[in-house]
Amino acid sequence: MKLSPADFPKRKAEKSIISMVTCYDYTMACLINESNVDCVLVGDSLSNVMHGEETTIPATVELMALHTRAVHRGLCDKFLVSDMPFLSTRLGIEKGTENAGKLIAQGADAVKIEGADGNLELISHLVESGIPVMGHLGLTPQFYHAIGGYKVQGRSEAAKEKLVKDSIALEKAGCFAIVAECIPSDVAEEMSKAVSVPIIGIGGGANVDGQVLVLHDMLGLTKFKPKFVRHFIEGAELVKKALNEYDETCKNKTFPSEKETFNK
Numbered sequence: 001m002k003l004s005p006a007d008f009p010k011r012k013a014e015k016s017i018i019s020m021v022t023c024y025d026y027t028m029a030c031l032i033n034e035s036n037v038d039c040v041l042v043g044d045s046l047s048n049v050m051h052g053e054e055t056t057i058p059a060t061v062e063l064m065a066l067h068t069r070a071v072h073r074g075l076c077d078k079f080l081v082s083d084m085p086f087l088s089t090r091l092g093i094e095k096g097t098e099n100a101g102k103l104i105a106q107g108a109d110a111v112k113i114e115g116a117d118g119n120l121e122l123i124s125h126l127v128e129s130g131i132p133v134m135g136h137l138g139l140t141p142q143f144y145h146a147i148g149g150y151k152v153q154g155r156s157e158a159a160k161e162k163l164v165k166d167s168i169a170l171e172k173a174g175c176f177a178i179v180a181e182c183i184p185s186d187v188a189e190e191m192s193k194a195v196s197v198p199i200i201g202i203g204g205g206a207n208v209d210g211q212v213l214v215l216h217d218m219l220g221l222t223k224f225k226p227k228f229v230r231h232f233i234e235g236a237e238l239v240k241k242a243l244n245e246y247d248e249t250c251k252n253k254t255f256p257s258e259k260e261t262f263n264k
Helices: 009-013 026-033 062-072 092-104 120-128 141-147 155-172 185-194 237-251
Strands: 019-024 039-042 077-082 108-115 133-136 177-181 199-202 209-212
Touching: 026 062, 039 062, 062 077, 062 092, 092 108, 092 120, 108 120, 108 141, 120 133, 120 155, 133 155, 155 177, 155 185, 177 185, 185 199
Parallel strands: 019 039, 019 209, 039 077, 077 108, 108 133, 133 177, 177 199, 199 209
Antiparallel strands: none
């Protein structure tokens, strides 16, 4: 059964772990729809994974909307979240609401917003307007330049206290769940204890309420493998093997076979 925003806190209360993966296209969405995975994120990581950019910053609302629509077409049983990209939440309540509405109109069930500072008023307004919001704390890739690259967050006592405080603020603003990225496991656990909504970790250890990974990373399709990523299959090797077999059969004329050929 497809989750609703209200189901996320219920799942936490039941100690039922939530699984989430990113997705950016229709074909993969169809496969995910047939799996046991609970929910899907159209992440602004599509900027890196699908478009070869160094950071998520080049992603735009229009690009997010395009990919959200493609994924939505392949999903009917999974809760779909779409990222609000760089600066889309920082241009005022009216513009932020308009941007979130564009993603919802393309099939997202909710939007995800990075950071608490400066976003709480917009989050409250979106929730009051009928747009569910997932929060995101810790390593927030849209702040790549401000934080000096991709670094583990929350190592100091002050940073830990800030993450817990921000978790509480995001829940109060109306977030139904919060992603916690690249933070020490004890900090993520403290965040989870501080709020009634689920903390969904990506590099946050096992003592949280759910996990999310980039699909192409977990399938072993990319060379990117930070400490928190596990390759559940070596997808790149499988694809290259298939391509080389195809190449060989083309060149030795065993493909196409008689069964794969149209005759009179």
